[in-house]
Amino acid sequence: MAWVYLGIAGLLEIVWAFAMKQSDGFTRLGPSIVTLVAMIGSFVLLSLSMKSLPLGTAYTIWTGIGAVGAFLVGILWLGEQANAMRIAAALLIVGGLLLMKLSSPA
Template sequence: MAWVYLIIAGLLEIVWAFAMKQSQGFSRLMPTAVTLGAMIGSFALLSLSMKSLPLGTAYTIWTGIGAVGAFLVGIAFLGEAATAMRLLAAMMILGGLVLMKLA
């Protein structure tokens, strides 16, 4: 169950990062509320996953899901650049996540 909590926590990290961008500096109510709710949920589920997963593994996977996910959301929904260098960087992060899981 810890891995399920961790994956959902990572997905919520993507949600709060996107909502924070949409909040325009916390000046818009709904995106701000979504940001705060997703942050609380993400941290709570990360905490639950850490009851049985090592700190280094849980934190690395959580931040990696958030980083790569936010990168992909930026490309898909915000028109951010998908340059070769950025794609390579995202693939390297994913490679690190796989190695962390296998370790």
């Protein structure tokens, strides 16, 4: 169950990052509320996953999901640049996440 919590926590990190961008420096109420609620949910689920997963594994995967997810949201919804070097960097992060998962205790 810890891996499920961690995956959802990572997805919520993507949500709060996107909502924070949409909040325009916390000047728009709706996105500001979504940011705070998603942050709290993400932190709670991360902490639950850490009950049985090692700190380094849980935190690395959580931030990696958020980083790659925010990168993809930026490209797909915000029209940010997608060049070969940025895509290669994201793929390296994904590779690191896979290695972290494979090297962690079951």
